Amino acid sequence: MSDNKEKQDERDRSRVSAGDGYELAYLEEKLGVSRDEVRAAIEAVGNDREKVEEYLSNRK
Numbered sequence: 001m002s003d004n005k006e007k008q009d010e011r012d013r014s015r016v017s018a019g020d021g022y023e024l025a026y027l028e029e030k031l032g033v034s035r036d037e038v039r040a041a042i043e044a045v046g047n048d049r050e051k052v053e054e055y056l057s058n059r060k
Contacts, residue, residue: 015047031056 017023018039027038033056041059045051 014049016049016052018042
């Protein structure tokens with residue numbers, strides 16, 4: 001059974017998937033950090049997007 005692409009909610013947007021290159025690339029560009037720094041942030045604080053962005057913003 002395939003996913004219904006028309007059903008969208010906030011669950012996917014509130015998380016960062018370390019396995020999806022496009023999500024890592026987005027954060028790299030948005031925050032001006034490397035892919036390794038994004039992965040380290042996910043390991044440190046989990047995959048909650050707000051926490052990852054806050055962690056990386058505070059490290060600058």
